[in-house]
Amino acid sequence: MLTTSTTSDPAVIIGAGPIGLAAAAHLYERDLPFIVLESGPAAGAAITGWGHTRLFSPWQHNLDSAAQRLLEASGWTAPDADTLPTGHELREQYLEPLAQLPQLAESIRYDARVTAVSRAGVDKTRTARREETPFLVRIETTDGHSEDVLASAVIDASGTWSTPNPLGQAGLLAPGERQALAAGRITPPLPDVQGRDRERVAGKRVMVTGTGHSAANTLLDLAELDAATTIIWAARTADLTRVYGGGEQDELAARGALGTRLRTLVDTGRIEVLTSFTITHFTGEDALTVHAVTPDGEREVSVDVLVPATGFRPELGMLSELRLSLDLAVEAPAQLGPLIDPEFHSCGSVEPHGERVLAHPEKNFYIVGMKSYGRAPTFLMATGYEQVRSIAAALAGDRDAADAVHLELPETGVCTTDLGGSCDAPAPAADACCSSPQLIELSAG
Template sequence: MSELPVAVVGAGPVGLAAAAELAERGIEPVVLERATQAGAAVAQWHHVRLFSPWSELVAPAARRLLEATGWQPPVAETYPTGRQWAEEYLRPLAAALGSRVRFGAEVAGVARRGRDRVVDAGRDSEPLVVHIRHSSGAEERLAARALIDASGTWGSPNPVGGDGLPALGERAAADRITYRVPDLTDDRTRAPYAGRHVAVAGSGHSALTALVALTGLADTGTRVSWVLRRGKVGDAFGGGDADQLPARGALGQRAKDAVAAGHVRVVTGFRTEAVEREPGGRLALVSDHGERLGEIDEVVALTGFRPDLSWLSELRLDLDVTLQAPVSLAPLIDPNVHSCGTVYPHGVRELSHPEPGVFLAGMKSYGRAPTFLAMTGYEQVRSIAAQLAGDQAAAERVELVLPETGVCGGAGLFDEPDGAAAGGCCGGGEPEVLGLAAPSAQR
């Protein structure tokens, strides 16, 4: 199987970094991306500025590949927006990888050749077969020696419903609910929020970003209600000046100031059970205890993301029952256990599964856990590529020092009214860590 390529799913930051690492080691990657361009998910939050500076957003192998083409790196200590990250790094990187990146190629499933997940024989000797559906409608089967799933979680946002399933009426109210941070610099996007009552659900950095942005519309009469499942705000504003990602700390402080100034109404201990239409078309959120938050014009639901595992159903994955992350990685990132600073750099050992040659990397490897950093994904795929190349020493060597990542607050005990498990520097609840303008950020 050494003559076969490694299939990489997703042409985002981690998928392209994986391809660069593999190519540098003489292993042929095939990157499969269902969108028409690299960084398609990043492009959807193009207006958001990242928490991390450029120095932490360019993968080492990717930098070497790009510099060989004459690429000039951006100023290391500046903070790009999503648009800048995509246009100045991800798309040039995809271009440098050339025909190794295939666009309009959606992965519909992956299996061991000629075997479903029940069959034991041949799992070490037969290649993987990736079932591809092209945008033209054509189908393809690609044999691969290994699979790196870096497809992320952006396409699977969590619902408003407090039990992890859509609340009653949530789907019917989809015209008034968004699951992304709205781009209020765009006049058409801004219009539904100006002068309206907006409910923001969620306790992580995406929610803080939305709060700060929406309070900028206060002069239009916009009212903001912040809906929290936890019993009190607690550490949701993060570590402030103590945060090792200064831009992230600054965002939390701005949100805290907005609440203190009375621009945001905080509603705590509210687990949404139903979304109801009121006369005139406005919405009401109803909690599992019957509390009602009404006269809402728009809902911004920022309650996190989850992995789509449906197309991996024929592979033998060892996933944690709580987080849906690789079982060896889960103890390092479980927000029920850890506060900030407890996520250690990790690699192929923590990411391996019973299915030979199959790895979840990037945000997808974190399952439902919060606060993932790009640097973490780059280290993951460096380690995976090293093992696939037979360099076990490099695969097991740690080549990364992480800042405090903020894995805390937002699940399990962190939702308890008395804050029984409070601790750590950051709020949580979602793995997508977004910021606002001027140094704010995502991973």
Template sequence: MNAPATTELPVVVIGAGPAGLAAAAHLIHQGIEPLVLEAGPTAGAAVREWSHVRLFSTWGEVVDPAAEKLLAPTGWTRPVPATYPSGGDWAEQYLQPLADVLGDRVRTGATVTGVSRAGRDRIVDADREAQPFVVHVTHADGREERVFARAVIDASGTWATPSPAGGSGLAALGEKAAADRITYRVPDLKDPAVRARYAGKRTAVIGSGASAFTALAYLADLAKSDDGAETKGVWILRRGISGSTFGGGEADQLPARGALGLAAKAAVDEGYADAVTGFRTEAIARADDGSLVLVGEDGRRLDAVDEVIVLTGFRPDLSFLEELRLGLDERLQAPVELAPLIDPNQHSCGTVYPHGHRELSHPEQGIYLVGMKSYGRAPTFLAMTGYEQVRSVAAAIAGDLESADRVELALPETGVCGGAGLFDALESDQSGGGCCAPAPQLVQLRTPAAVGAADEEAPAGGCCGS
């Protein structure tokens, strides 16, 4: 089959989540036809899987301007800008109406399994840039097709590929065998079946970001309820406790994000969770009674737990892009120009500035990773960042470089500064262990004033995943 002229082709957008649907809206604004391919059964399928979790961004920060222009003529009513939606609210009140407006430009149940240049595999140079992209799609009914595109915007996110419990980045020994007692999502404790799973149980939470904060706060609320007596959280951190551990608190320019860290701190302070620091999981062993025992890289074994919640971040699925020439940072798997801005080894307050097509470009012209996918393994992505990315990318595809290069967004700061590499070094020095990680220890915080003092002195890494 001969490919049509590139200029006659649509731009394929992979993923009908917040960034993907916003990309479609911006492409339409530029006079370019989008085709959005969504693997799930509905628009916003990944967001719906955490529908019970409330965002720390307000409605005013999670509605894209170009999308709102498409929605306005339909009679759509914008939610109150200063209020906070849940994932379910976001999907039902914004993402689904936007997908409905886009109509047959959005195809659900369509999984992208490969992207290449028409007639050119990864190694062929000849006439490569003149060829359109070819996107291999597998539909829910098993049917396969190939779609030609003038450009490809990958907004497929990272939700489907959570990172494992193992401190080395590999699954811990026994992790897969213990899958019936492990989840990689914040549990919905309003669901009676899920609530029964955790009520009165001892649950390990592995991770140090916003998701871990949320899980700890949920477990603390359960412990305070009539049916949750004896519920206990065990918070597993790979580093020590410092002033940054609980995020920016009141200094965070997104107040709800700061409140998450304060809620996690309260869970520990009030005794609903214990914090185990300096612990990198090597194995998960099953005891005779079916409970799980976490074993550290140094051989230490923690007291048994009934359940494990692994919230150690996400990583991008790059398998379907292997025939393209991507320029990715070797650590983060993010575009090389973007990586220094978001690297948790270097990150500090004010260093993440709005970015667009130039930071997101690759040696293969016309392919862009946007949204959470663009951050690779880095944490702390905001919807408004994705919206600015796709605005710039759509303008660049349209040839409007003046608009594409213009910055139209100011990002809020987290209220914490520093980098993960720096924290490891400082904590090691303070522990008296030289270059080595501090020994695992159980910590119960009881004196808020002491933590406040640490906040003023210590650099912070609450913005980073565990």
């Protein structure tokens, strides 16, 4: 017997990052019931992995409108609009106060990992009364128990931080990659090479892979360590021009400075570059031997540690019982895919989009935030805020507001990243002569 969805069933939001909490704020303003399910122990838990970094964009571009209204009504004062916050500051000064508001706090569950989303009593093959049947969201708690939650709608803002791309060719793990990870020869994404992880890299022979902002910033931070630290930059591409990017033409000045400083370090020889370098497998115990193919044939490079910065991909396994329409290439919602294809669009040239573009054949199910961009590396935080505003309006029956999407994004010539799908990945301060924290824009949905 099918269970019929009722208006009392809440909307379930997966993830209590910036986009997930923004969705909660907009649903609250629309007087719609909701539950936020966060796999970590606190709001923005994934940000702890890169909290040492600094955002590209100032506070004025990092606050959702509904969230800001709720916070200011409680007496909260927004940080200086022109200041660039670190990830830790984003959590401490914005996400944590937002999650602690009584309007949201009672509806947030922590340490609740979503493992599957389906329809109650209905698998993917069943059509009859499907849209009337509530969603079934299965969660796993830290003690290993499972629990099912019924929902009238599901907004997946879980991000991509937990599913990095493999280092091997053809989108696959390279032979020996798991063993190198287990041995600590391969670091997690975006290590804190000037702080927490300094001992792992200082004075060592370090290889950084990838051609996005995360790779660039790790390279920049490594270059500020002592001269005994040998830095190798390995890239699959033959041309690094796009990585060096827009320079002074970037409307986010901190982001534009990234390529200029990186090019200088390469030109002076501080960073050794290996282009057209495709990793095939790993060997070695005392040191890591990276095996690759290049235009000149096979090559072996021995390093002490490798820093991966090759991007992320969406985790879609938990959605396998839903009827989704995804772009074949980037795994974004099908209508969104062509709008964000990184071969044709920078993050500043992506068209505003809302509920209609994000909709799937599975009514009232949405993927938002960085996960909505799939494998495309062009996401901006402001984009996610407009996504969830439009979706909340649609769920409330306000079609005009849902369709009235407005978004002004800073154009850039350096819109390539590998940081969890976020286009505002780390960058250095505009003053290239001075040491500064990395700059990043969001890594959790």
